[in-house]
Amino acid sequence: MKNPNWHRDEIILALDLYFDRDLGTMDSGNPKICALSELLNRLPVRNHKIDRDTFRNPNGVTLKLSNFKALDPNYSGKGMVAYSKLDKEVFEEFSSDTDLLHNIANEIKRILDNHELSNAVSKIENDEMSEADSVKEGQVLYKLHKVRERDRKIIEAKKKKVLKEKGEIKCEACDFDFEKIYGDMGKGYIECHHLIPLSNYQVNKETRLDDLALLCSNCHRMIHKDLRVKTIKEFKSKWM
Numbered sequence: 001m002k003n004p005n006w007h008r009d010e011i012i013l014a015l016d017l018y019f020d021r022d023l024g025t026m027d028s029g030n031p032k033i034c035a036l037s038e039l040l041n042r043l044p045v046r047n048h049k050i051d052r053d054t055f056r057n058p059n060g061v062t063l064k065l066s067n068f069k070a071l072d073p074n075y076s077g078k079g080m081v082a083y084s085k086l087d088k089e090v091f092e093e094f095s096s097d098t099d100l101l102h103n104i105a106n107e108i109k110r111i112l113d114n115h116e117l118s119n120a121v122s123k124i125e126n127d128e129m130s131e132a133d134s135v136k137e138g139q140v141l142y143k144l145h146k147v148r149e150r151d152r153k154i155i156e157a158k159k160k161k162v163l164k165e166k167g168e169i170k171c172e173a174c175d176f177d178f179e180k181i182y183g184d185m186g187k188g189y190i191e192c193h194h195l196i197p198l199s200n201y202q203v204n205k206e207t208r209l210d211d212l213a214l215l216c217s218n219c220h221r222m223i224h225k226d227l228r229v230k231t232i233k234e235f236k237s238k239w240m
């Protein structure tokens with residue numbers, strides 16, 4: 001069985017290791033390379049079966065690192081030029097911002113190290129992820145975004161707060177009111193969007209009600225096209 005192409009999240013994690021100054025020699029005996037191999041085998045980004053023996057084994061990880069060498073203008077040797085288009089894209093995106101890369105990689109690792117979170121994240125179907133293809137921070141953090149938005153308790157608390165303050169529940173961007181259009185069936189229906197940009201995520205931090213916006217399904221879909229939008233005001237001034 002041929003191993004699947006590297007996923008964006010996987011490349012992010014490998015590239016972060018590539019820029020680790022204390023990495024040491026890049027070979028399959030390196031404990032950091034072995035640890036990444038193990039981590040990649042737990043990453044919840046695929047539905048289909050993988051070949052446990054060969055999938056992202058330390059040799060495969062080492063090869064990926066030598067792909068980065070070929071892309072790295074600061075590397076004087078040769079590296080392995082058989083990198084993918086996505087390898088090149090991710091390398092170019094992050095090589096000048098390794099701090100951001102490191103933050104994203106760390107948050108992904110934090111999710112995987114937290115049993116409850118990694119369970120919740122792996123329950124989000126990959127089919128829902130077509131919209132996440134272009135998410136800079138990768139699928140795992142995007143899935144966490146979805147997990148947060150589906151937290152019943154916090155959604156109810158948010159709706160209650162808004163109802164108390166404004167006397168009604170409608171889309172914060174376009175004013176769509178489900179109850180007005182759909183009557184009783186739409187009463188109290190609204191979606192919740194988490195406004196903190198994925199790259200600023202601190203996995204261990206609790207969601208505050210102010211981090212959430214109430215949106216209709218259309219506006220919610222659209223705001224997911226650009227998760228860097230930090231406020232509904234910004235979203236509206238861009239598109240409405």
Ligand SMILES: [Zn+2]
Nearest residue numbers: 171174216219
């Ligand atoms: Zn709306």
Ligand SMILES: [Zn+2]
Nearest residue numbers: 149192193194
């Ligand atoms: Zn959202």
